[in-house]
């Protein structure tokens with residue numbers, strides 16, 4: 001793993017390089033399978049609760065944030081030599097006897113160095129309110145005394161978003177001071193009331209910061225309770241940088257008793273975000289389903305209802321009702337990623353045998369709808385019941401996607417019970433699906449100080465919530481095909497989102513006709529902050545750095561990956 005030298009290229013050389021890229025990748029069709037690469041990646045260190053992803057040391061490789069023994073945070077830095085992830089940075093909350101419940105890396109003071117926000121239950125907690133501490137990243141490390149403990153407690157894990165559009169992440173949630181949601185602005189860390197709302201937030205929430213109305217500006221999606229206590233969903237559209245009122249409120253699907261975490265994906269490849277909701281019709285989840293809501297249709301469409309395989313019946317795993325707050329709670333979650341790069345996002349879910357005790361992770365493949373009930377969604381999920389190496393992992397609790405080798409192919413990480421002392425074992429499975437399918441990998445950075453950073457810091461890493469990415473292309477059959485995704489739209493309850501997006505392009509080696517990237521904007525700003533590029537080569541990694549708009553500048557570069565021949569384009573651009 002590692003990157004070659006960076007050098008600017010003219011268009012002629014760029015095109016020649018692309019040709020090389022296409023030729024090299026076309027000849028590599030291989031069988032679909034997953035391979036256990038855990039020992040290569042972690043050696044003997046494959047244990048703990050994987051809690052977040054982020055490039056902590058700005059080396060352009062994603063590092064892993066792991067909680068161990070409930071009060072240690074270990075950052076596994078990506079390395080060139082096996083084991084490819086090494087536990088290098090350690091932060092202990094043992095002295096405070098605190099129980100860490102979540103980890104969200106991000107640049108909370110805008111100095112272009114990644115900081116780490118932790119939520120935790122303090123020693124002798126009397127209720128389940130969470131304290132929040134931010135450890136300030138400096139010189140690519142964390143110091144136990146260089147931190148800020150927020151002076152309010154949160155009723156649930158906060159949502160990390162960019163409320164005021166200044167490209168510095170902010171902390172959103174209900175605190176002990178008021179029933180109205182509050183926002184802690186990154187930068188000067190000042191508290192402000194956030195929304196005028198009477199609604200109570202659902203706990204655990206699955207709020208999201210993502211564009212839901214096709215204007216490339218992230219909206220606020222909230223999971224709340226109606227006045228009668230029913231689960232509902234609110235969309236607060238971003239209007240000129242303001243979240244002024246809930247534009248849409250929808251109720252949960254009728255007859256569903258248990259509702260899992262909302263997930264967002266462009267399920268049918270039309271360029272617009274759809275809402276996916278796992279749910280159960282009974283408290284034990286013997287009858288499970290996944291529903292889809294399209295923004296323009298006020299209707300829940302089932303996209304997976306059949307959980308039977310060879311006489312075994314499966315269902316989601318509801319949160320243990322008697323579980324104590326000190327145990328890591330894992331709500332029903334779909335983790336989204338385009339596993340086979342066909343342009344339609346797939347998912348990973350953990351299911352349990354409803355008659356037995358086994359619990360496994362399954363890949364849900366996004367396929368064309370072939371039954372009447374999903375017709376309006378055009379697509380549906382099909383469960384891969386027998387996917388070897390995934391089905392060998394017993395007692396799985398979490399399964400998510402991760403591009404282990406930074407080659408644009410999404411691999412799989414699974415956490416399972418059964419490591420010693422109630423710890424989780426970490427399993428990593430390499431995705432060997434390398435048919436002639438194409439992708440683009442896009443990461444949007446903050447752009448703060450990219451020209452003039454203190455202490456010669458590379459402004460890389462710093463997980464940025466809220467950017468929205470959309471492409472249009474022509475598929476292998478000559479039809480127009482779109483695709484879209486939001487970057488880091490959710491942060492709480494092991495959302496485990498990646499700091500980048502891999503968008504599959506199917507088997508079409510065509511250029512992307514258009515690629516659009518939008519970012520959040522400040523209050524009162526009327527123009528959408530959006531940039532368009534045309535004729536992007538497939539199999540490239542795009543790094544988009546919104547350049548401070550008072551210093552207009554545009555630049556294109558290409559880097560070659562030492563391991564894999566993928567194009568690598570760095571774009572500094574001024575989003576208006």
Ligand SMILES: *[C@@H]1O[C@H](CO)[C@@H](O)[C@H](O)[C@H]1NC(C)=O
Nearest residue numbers: 036037038039389392393427
């Ligand atoms: C994967 O490999 C690791 C390390 O060799 C091993 O401990 C683990 O049991 C393997 N997992 C599966 C599912 O085979």
Ligand SMILES: *[C@@H]1O[C@H](CO)[C@@H](O)[C@H](O)[C@H]1NC(C)=O
Nearest residue numbers: 091092093094095096144145
């Ligand atoms: C924890 O406490 C011990 C002794 O009480 C002290 O030596 C150590 O520095 C403390 N560690 C941290 C991270 O504060």
Ligand SMILES: *[C@@H]1O[C@H](CO)[C@@H](O)[C@H](O)[C@H]1NC(C)=O
Nearest residue numbers: 137138139140141143146455
């Ligand atoms: C960061 O590292 C540099 C070089 O290693 C050193 O000169 C500097 O003093 C360090 N800064 C801090 C705040 O530790």
Ligand SMILES: *[C@@H]1O[C@H](CO)[C@@H](O)[C@H](O)[C@H]1NC(C)=O
Nearest residue numbers: 150151152177188189190191
């Ligand atoms: C919390 O800290 C802020 C400064 O960060 C301060 O202005 C505010 O008064 C404090 N609030 C409480 C309740 O102590």
Ligand SMILES: *[C@@H]1O[C@H](CO)[C@@H](O)[C@H](O)[C@H]1NC(C)=O
Nearest residue numbers: 131150151152153176177178
């Ligand atoms: C909220 O929590 C903070 C931190 O624990 C505490 O200092 C403050 O007094 C609390 N405020 C209220 C109104 O309970």
Ligand SMILES: *[C@@H]1O[C@H](CO)[C@@H](O)[C@H](O)[C@H]1NC(C)=O
Nearest residue numbers: 164166185187188189190191
């Ligand atoms: C903090 O910054 C925000 C936006 O940058 C500003 O609106 C607010 O007044 C500042 N608050 C303080 C206490 O400086």
Ligand SMILES: *[C@@H]1O[C@H](CO)[C@@H](O)[C@H](O)[C@H]1NC(C)=O
Nearest residue numbers: 196240242243244245523524
């Ligand atoms: C933003 O919305 C709130 C709530 O509707 C309103 O009070 C405020 O005036 C708006 N601000 C701007 C700048 O439009």
Ligand SMILES: *[C@@H]1O[C@H](CO)[C@@H](O)[C@H](O)[C@H]1NC(C)=O
Nearest residue numbers: 269270271472479480481482
């Ligand atoms: C793709 O997006 C374009 C522009 O938003 C739209 O006109 C077109 O209908 C979309 N195509 C598909 C297949 O959804």
Ligand SMILES: *[C@@H]1O[C@H](CO)[C@@H](O)[C@H](O)[C@H]1NC(C)=O
Nearest residue numbers: 312313353354355356357358
């Ligand atoms: C599910 O549990 C039942 C009852 O224990 C068992 O007969 C069946 O083999 C299990 N199915 C699988 C796939 O583990």
